Amino acid sequence: MNTYSITQEVIGKAIQIHQYLGPGLLESTYKECLFYELSQSGLAVEKEVPLPVIYKEVKLDHGYRIDLLVENNIVLELKTVEQLNEVHQAQVLTYMKLGGFPLGYLLNFNVALMKNGVRRFKM
Numbered sequence: 001m002n003t004y005s006i007t008q009e010v011i012g013k014a015i016q017i018h019q020y021l022g023p024g025l026l027e028s029t030y031k032e033c034l035f036y037e038l039s040q041s042g043l044a045v046e047k048e049v050p051l052p053v054i055y056k057e058v059k060l061d062h063g064y065r066i067d068l069l070v071e072n073n074i075v076l077e078l079k080t081v082e083q084l085n086e087v088h089q090a091q092v093l094t095y096m097k098l099g100g101f102p103l104g105y106l107l108n109f110n111v112a113l114m115k116n117g118v119r120r121f122k123m
Contacts, residue, residue, distance in 0.1 A: 003073070017034060031068065031078050045069070075105070
């Protein structure tokens, strides 16, 4: 499956979950549902992927975790906030940079229409 197809699957499943559950639930609920749906569709998906910080020769394990990592290539950061801000964007970009991942999505489930809660980032 190519990156475009994977992206279509991710966004489609996020929309499906949002339509079924609606906004207003905890982030962890949407994460578990998206993990389930992506796994069921045959994609390799991991949740709460540890991401150490390497500073010079020091490896710092400070509990940074990627919400979902799809096909060891696409970072998914889920939120349930009133409004996405620059810190949320920086978080996704930092995870992408630290892990060497080329693509990331910030998905905010606390919106009326899920398509308005999707932001894409590319390195």
